[in-house]
Amino acid sequence: MSQAYVPSLEVEEKITIRRERRLPLKGDINVEVGAIVSQDTIVASTYLPGKPVPLSAAIKLGVSASELEECMLKKEGDTVKADEIIGLAYSFFGLFKTALVSPIDGTIDSISHMSGQIILRESPVPVEISAYISGKIIEIDDGDSVVIETEASSIQGIFGIGEEKVGEIKIVSKDRGAVLKASDIKEEHKGKILIAGSLMTHEAIKRANEVGVIGIIAGGINDKDLKEILGYDLGVAITGNEKGTTLIVTEGFGEIEMSPKTHALLCKHEGNLASINGATQIRAGVIRPEILIPLSADFQSSASSEEGKSLKIGAEARVIRNPYFGEIGEIIDLPSTPFVIPTGAKVRVATLKLKDGTEYKVPRANIELV
Numbered sequence: 152m153s154q155a156y157v158p159s160l161e162v163e164e165k166i167t168i169r170r171e172r173r174l175p176l177k178g179d180i181n182v183e184v185g186a187i188v189s190q191d192t193i194v195a196s197t198y199l200p201g202k203p204v205p206l207s208a209a210i211k212l213g214v215s216a217s218e219l220e221e222c223m224l225k226k227e228g229d230t231v232k233a234d235e236i237i238g239l240a241y242s243f244f245g246l247f248k249t250a251l252v253s254p255i256d257g258t259i260d261s262i263s264h265m266s267g268q269i270i271l272r273e274s275p276v277p278v279e280i281s282a283y284i285s286g287k288i289i290e291i292d293d294g295d296s297v298v299i300e301t302e303a304s305s306i307q308g309i310f311g312i313g314e315e316k317v318g319e320i321k322i323v324s325k326d327r328g329a330v331l332k333a334s335d336i337k338e339e340h341k342g343k344i345l346i347a348g349s350l351m352t353h354e355a356i357k358r359a360n361e362v363g364v365i366g367i368i369a370g371g372i373n374d375k376d377l378k379e380i381l382g383y384d385l386g387v388a389i390t391g392n393e394k395g396t397t398l399i400v401t402e403g404f405g406e407i408e409m410s411p412k413t414h415a416l417l418c419k420h421e422g423n424l425a426s427i428n429g430a431t432q433i434r435a436g437v438i439r440p441e442i443l444i445p446l447s448a449d450f451q452s453s454a455s456s457e458e459g460k461s462l463k464i465g466a467e468a469r470v471i472r473n474p475y476f477g478e479i480g481e482i483i484d485l486p487s488t489p490f491v492i493p494t495g496a497k498v499r500v501a502t503l504k505l506k507d508g509t510e511y512k513v514p515r516a517n518i519e520l521v
Contacts, residue, residue, distance in 0.1 A: 160401070160439070160469075160519065161307040162412050165450065168303045168443060169289070172280050173296035175199065180291055188282040190317040190426055190445075194297050195280040201273030204255055209267025212240035212249050216267030222251070229259050231271065283315055284426050285445045304420060304444040306401070306413055308368070309469065309477060311429030311440025312381070312390045313397025316365040318344045320444070322421045327408045331369055333358040340364050344425055346417045350406040351398065353379055359396045366427045368417065368442065370402040370409035371477075389438065391430025399429055399440045402521070403469060403477030410521060420444045433476065462515060468503060472517040479521060480505040486512075 178197020188194060209219045218240075225237045231253040238251030253271060260270040286301025321343040323335050329348030336345070336358040345359070347369035353376035359367055378384055381393065401413050425444045432438040462468075464485060470478045480503035489497040490512055500512040 160309060160521075161305055162410070162416060163305045164416055165302060165446060166305050167300065168284065168286075168305060169298055169300045170284055171296050171298050172283060174280060174294075175278060177294040178278070180293060180295075180297060182288050182291075182297060184288055184291055186288045187286070188288060188299065189285045190282055190424060192282045193279045194282050194288070194299075197278050198275035199278055201257055201275050203260060204257070204271040204273065206251075206254070206269045206271055207267065208238060208251055208262075208269040212238055212251050213242065214240050214267075216264055219262065219267050220264055223262060225259055227259050227262055230257075231259060232256055237269075283317070283428075284443055285424075302446045302448075302450070304416055304446060306416065306442040308399040308401045308429075308431075308440035308442070309403055309471070310372075310433070311397065311399040311431050312377075312385075312393045313366070313395065313429035314391065314393070315426065315428045316344070316397045317424060317426050318342055318365045320344050320346060320417060320421050320423055320425050322346045322418055324348050325418065327370070327411065327414045330406065331355040331367065336362055336364065338362060344368065344427060346414070346421075347409075348414075349408045351400075352376065356380055356396060356398065364396050366397040366399065366425075368399045368401065368427070370400070371405050371407040372398065372400050373406075374404050389430065389432045391428065391438075393429070397427055397429045399427060399442065400477075403479055405477070407479060417442075433471070437471075462501065462518075462520070467521040468501065468518040469521050470503070470513055470517055471519050472514075475511065475513060478503070478505060483510065485515075 172194055174195050174197045176197050180195050182194050209216045212222050214222055222238045222240045231237055233256050235253045236250045237253050240249045255271055255273050257271050257273045260272040262269050282299055284301050286299045288297055289300045290298035323345050327348050330350045331347035333354040341363035344366035345364055349370045351367050351369040351372055401409055423444055425442055427442050429440045430438050431440050464482055466482050468482055482501050483504045484502035490500045491497050498514045501515050502512050504510045
């Protein structure tokens with residue numbers, strides 16, 4: 152009998168990780184190939200152009216566009232300060248004068264003698280790129296990017312929100328089925344990444360933001376809580392730029408126990424620094440939220456790889472596409488005959504049975520093993 156192989160979320164105790172750290176514009180690379188870096192090492196930096204600010208200079212001075220040059224005290228490229236006089240116009244034989252004042256700190260980008268308009272530009276915005284993970288610099292694209300390599304424990308989530316963060320892992324509960332409540336969040340959790348059980352509640356997330364918790368990892372989250380946290384329906388947008396506590400869900404939506412392997416690995420690393428990123432994209436070009444825990448040179452892995460797991464009756468699987476995204480169930484049938492799905496396509500399916508007894512057929516390409 153033929154076998155079907157499906158992807159599953161990565162839960163690796165020891166794996167070689169490579170991450171590229173790229174600048175948005177060309178700039179300075181602050182490290183060399185072979186350098187050992189920590190998570191907070193600034194590996195590259197640059198400046199983004201400041202915001203342009205138009206100024207109707209000729210109108211403000213009461214002169215024609217062709218006369219503007221004679222009135223300017225500053226020229227293109229000069230630095231200016233907020234409230235600094237950058238132009239003067241005289242009238243009534245010099246008895247009255249009108250001053251042109253800069254509204255910002257920045258530079259004069261251009262002076263138009265056709266429109267009489269000046270374009271000021273705010274000061275450049277510094278951008279610094281940290282290493283994100285500790286490791287070794289193995290590659291540099293001069294002025295653009297670096298590649299960092301490290302040995303790490305790696306865990307993928309099914310969904311997340313929030314920016315890259317680095318912090319110490321703190322286990323809130325050893326019970327995989329425990330619900331994270333607001334009362335579980337303490338002041339000493341500030342700056343920590345909290346490991347919960349089956350569900351993070353809206354009240355707990357709100358409390359975590361107040362305390363300064365940088366991340367929460369749990370089995371599930373209620374979709375209505377997610378909407379309340381964000382203030383809008385997420386839909387199919389790419390996440391990862393949300394401010395506040397970064398949230399990573401490892402199993403799906405609703406109250407779902409964190410998988411034994413994931414929970415055990417996170418518990419093993421309590422007290423260690425982890426790098427987390429909530430960025431998620433569930434459509435084409437899938438992006439998974441991630442938890443990376445760099446390992447010491449003497450770390451010994453106790454688990455073997457589970458790559459190439461096959462689809463079989465009795466296995467647990469998670470749906471990774473709408474309309475059942477995040478649902479987990481047991482595979483109770485693998486029909487060999489293609490099935491016509493609502494779109495009209497004929498595909499091979501698996502029959503899943505949820506904990507509540509509900510059964511439904513889902514395309515095999517839309518599931519992954521848990």
